[in-house]
Amino acid sequence: MSHYVLKRVQKLPISLDLAWDYFSSPDNLAEITPSYMGFEVLSNSDSVKMYPGQIITYYVKPLLGIKLFWMTEITHVADKKYFVDEQRFGPYTLWHHTHFFKEIPGGVEMRDQVHYKLPFGPLGDLVHGLFVKKQLEGIFAYRNQVLEKKFGRFGG
Template sequence: MKTYVLKLTQNLPISLDEAWDFFSSPHNLARITPPEMNFIVTSVYNGDAKMYPGMIITYKVSPVLGIPLRWMTEITHVQEGKYFVDEQRFGPYALWHHQHHFKEIPGGVEMTDLLHYAIPFGPIGRLTNAVMVGKKVRKVFEFRKKAVKDIFGVYKG
């Protein structure tokens, strides 16, 4: 199984607490996901609850041709204000391990995403990633970068 890695860093002009509160809430995911993906959190989830290891979050998402898919992730690691990890338990990937790191910097927060993912189906999955999935994943993160900038403003360091 071929594993792909995507690492992205973005500086935000907000406090560490503000960044943590926003990104650790599943309900904000739709705000930073391209609208054509029809991203909906379907979990019975108390929005005021703190994220914790073992938390299960379910979604509906339409990443390709408007076809809805169900996706389930588990929050496997949390260090409040520093990082959390979500891992797919059910969904379109053979592997999805997404680390979200936050670090205070002068004038804001440095946010780093480290994503490891794999596509099922061996050689067909590798071809699918080269032709479509890899581009789509990068496009989602590019949209997110712009959406976050629109929400919080431009980091001026």
């Protein structure tokens, strides 16, 4: 059973405060997820500031429109620097997603690093190569497009 890493970097012409406020709110997750994923946040954030131990629950349809329950926990938070969400229940054997934020001239740089593993051993590896890797890359590409449309292109 293989372990995979997905890394992405995006720069946006917004303040660190705005980037942090936007990304640390579960209320914005559906906006940056493609509609075909059927992403639905179940948790009520009540505009509570993100904190370690926070549980966020969703429905998602990653394959053939089959609705799955997904639960993540915010395990680490360094205000305006990074936060980590880890799957507690869902489609992966491992999901550890670190979101990094850094103020740069003219905006903010956001880096994502996702460590993940699929269930079912060699079959999971096959499914990763045929489908999951492309899907995850597409989700992050979609997110980049939505964020550029919402906040503008960095340097442009």
